[in-house]
Amino acid sequence: MAQLEEVSIDQFKHLVSERALTGETMLLNMGPQHPSTHGVLRVLLELDGETIVNAIPDIGYLHTGIEKNMEAKTYLKAEVMSDRLDYMNTIGNNLAYCMAVEKLVDLDVPERALSIRMILTELQRIASHLVWLAAFGLDLAAMSVFLYCFREREMILDILELCSGQRMMTTYIRPGGLWRDVPVEFETAVRNFLSYFPKRVDEYEALLTKNPLFLDRLLGIGKMDAATALQHGVTGPMLRASGVNWDLRKARPYMGYEQYNFNVPVHTEGDTFARYIIRVEEMRESLKIVEQALNKLPLGPVRSDNRKFVPPPRSEIGVSMEALIHHFKLWTEGFPAPNASVYSAVESPRGELGVLLEGDGSAKPRRVHWRTPSFDNLSVLPKIVKGHLVADLVAILASVDIVLGDIDR
């Protein structure tokens, strides 16, 4: 075990300006326990008075080795870890992982499962944006928005609990379909939410969008142009706030997005306000998708009947020897996947969530890599905070919508 070394300025010499070495500017540590860092992010700031000269993000405080752990589990069991990455978008993570597995072993998914996946993913997107809006308001001292947003988010979590028995760590979407069908109360619960929520979004907007104190903190702050965004691999609402119309749901429709009628909001200002307004608009668009999916929810099975990859339903196990054998084999050994690699990406609330899944012919993956949107979105931070005040850093950081579990994996 190596000795813990005292951290010295020499380590950061190439990242700060020369004035820091003479003591003309100040180095200030922000985080990892700072409330506005949304978890455990540390930012080393070089300050000239209150103006930021350089910012050096330091990540890894929440590193849990999920990629490594997934390599040691079968494909079915590894899915449980995917929830723990981006804990604001658990259904979306399940979806990204399951789509990668389905692509790797070439598995079909029934129509009903796709529709339910669609409803839940879009509800999860709203829930994630609600938490973001809550924290964003809180960082800018709008406390009441925080309370309202969490109240509405609770309704979505209740729907998730109704389906999966869990509020957050659902593991509801499984390779080849879903864990089980939704209960009968599901439709009423979602319809309740659909009729209740639009008025609430208006309420948030009434509190924030034209509030001069709020606008003063946002307009023209943290500007990012499209070229910088693409160079830094920024995706999702942040990229669309900089004027690039790129949404995987439209560009490369998966899960049947091409059958739904919705818009992708795009703004060109690239500042913190654009990133705020885009997410509010996205919540309204997601509602449209949920409503359409619910209206045409088809009947039928929710799991593929390819028994080589998908465990049989409980009712079959009691009466069919073959089903019992499949059940036993799938949960003890798992299924072998080809010795090949696939990359499958979905649009998470934060951007492109990609899974690079590589099989080695056995029942465990050789490599699972998560291309997480927060990681790349955060890497642009030093570029866009330069020259702003420390208080603006809080607003900019909040507008990036980072989830540390997503960054550190």
Add this chain to the structure above:
Amino acid sequence: MDKKLETIVQALQENFGVTIEEFRGEVHAFVKAEDIIAALTLLRDKYDFELLSAMTATDYWPQVSPRFHVVYQLTSLARNLSVQLRVPLEDGHPSIPTATGVYEVANWRERELLDMFGIIPEGHPDPRRILMPDETEGHPLRRDFPLGYEEPQFTFNFEEIDLRKPYAKE
């Protein structure tokens, strides 16, 4: 293969003699380490691959030749295409030339490769570990790195194991 992708693959084959593998509609082009920067620059400037979507590596241990594949997943927004470049690396002293000059996102991604796989990005402006603490020994995502379970202690060997247990002591 997608028709639009064929010309791009041809250009890669003519310029760098890449080999192509296809699986489930994805195109993987195997590029030599010394050609990778030129290949990325060609794709970015001539074929509009503006986005380096993902960059990572795979370890094929115990195989030593090649031991690693470094993966570059590229996306073209204008043409709506994807292509994956793969750089096979030998065991021993794996290194790649840094791509930070072509895509700045490679900065953190290469630090992650250095941290997790010990693949050295030559010419990187900021080669520090990114996720693990600085004093970590080894590279966790290598296949020969143990998962790291805690050694169980019993009354008869408690102190013996306690001595070599890797946690902070007074």
